[in-house]
Amino acid sequence: MKTDTVNLDQQMLKILYEHYKSYIIPLITITVCILIGWLFIVPQIKAYQLLQVQINEEKKKVDDLSRNYDTLSSINEDVLSDKMNIVSEALPDTKDFVGIFRSFSIAASISGVTLGDYALSVGDVSSKIPLSAKELSLSVSVVAAGDLSKIETFLAILQKQLPLSNVSKVNISNNSTASVAVLFYYAPFPDTKISPSDPLTLIPSNAEILITKLKVLKSEIPISTDSATLTPTPTIAPEVSLPPVASSVSAAPTTQTGQ
Numbered sequence: 258m259k260t261d262t263v264n265l266d267q268q269m270l271k272i273l274y275e276h277y278k279s280y281i282i283p284l285i286t287i288t289v290c291i292l293i294g295w296l297f298i299v300p301q302i303k304a305y306q307l308l309q310v311q312i313n314e315e316k317k318k319v320d321d322l323s324r325n326y327d328t329l330s331s332i333n334e335d336v337l338s339d340k341m342n343i344v345s346e347a348l349p350d351t352k353d354f355v356g357i358f359r360s361f362s363i364a365a366s367i368s369g370v371t372l373g374d375y376a377l378s379v380g381d382v383s384s385k386i387p388l389s390a391k392e393l394s395l396s397v398s399v400v401a402a403g404d405l406s407k408i409e410t411f412l413a414i415l416q417k418q419l420p421l422s423n424v425s426k427v428n429i430s431n432n433s434t435a436s437v438a439v440l441f442y443y444a445p446f447p448d449t450k451i452s453p454s455d456p457l458t459l460i461p462s463n464a465e466i467l468i469t470k471l472k473v474l475k476s477e478i479p480i481s482t483d484s485a486t487l488t489p490t491p492t493i494a495p496e497v498s499l500p501p502v503a504s505s506v507s508a509a510p511t512t513q514t515g516q
Contacts, residue, residue: 321454328457340460340468346419347471349443352395353420357441360418361399368411370403394423394440401435408435415439417477 349356354377365372378396401411412424415437426438460468 318454321456325453325457328459332459343468343471343475346475347421349420350445352443353441356420357395357397360415360420360422360441361397363418364411364415365401367414368403368407370401370407370411373400373402375399393444394442396425396438396440398436398438401437402433405429405432412437417474419471419475 346356361372361375376398378398401408403411408427408429412427416422416424421442423440423442424437425440426436428436430436
């Protein structure tokens with residue numbers, strides 16, 4: 258009985274094989290093709306698409322670099338350097354003590370006043386970037402001796418000097434001595450990271466107008482061949498302290514042309 262069952266099963270398998278024999282090889286072939294396509298062709302297609310994206314990105318970078326090169330090629334190096342010097346002189350990236358005292362010296366020499374004690378309010382001397390306009394200025398107080406007309410001339414000439422400044426306060430005593438508080442401005446370069454592919458732009462028209470005004474201002478700066486009469490007693494302190502005066506006149510802050 259058991260032998261008959263085995264023979265029956267074998268006969269059934271033979272019948273099924275003979276009936277579906279023509280479908281086995283195509284079925285195996287299709288299965289192998291699907292596996293090959295899933296394991297090899299599909300990853301290649303994805304890799305090709307990713308490569309196309311990378312190629313497009315690189316083409317964009319090359320185009321940006323090409324435009325930047327054209328922009329740089331169109332700039333006159335001497336003209337750009339001259340503009341940079343003007344801007345740096347008008348608004349230095351650090352506290353320009355040399356420029357400040359040169360401005361005082363020229364103004365005093367031409368006006369005929371005598372400069373006495375002066376004090377600087379240096380503020381925070383750390384390396385942090387200032388965040389407000391108040392932090393972007395250096396306060397300097399100085400005592401000027403002379404008659405009123407000379408003091409007026411001194412203030413007028415001082416505000417035509419570079420770096421840019423603003424007379425914030427004037428206290429006059431006995432019509433012969435003035436305690437002058439002046440703010441000198443500076444602007445540190447921001448800590449920015451620039452990619453070579455970042456687009457470069459030319460100086461905008463409003464900035465060109467400002468630079469032109471600075472050039473005119475610099476050309477009008479009087480130059481004295483005589484040294485000013487200086488009897489300084491420098492005092493560097495967090496705040497400016499001025500001696501009491503008999504009478505005082507407060508001058509409204511005036512911003513120099515080109516700010």
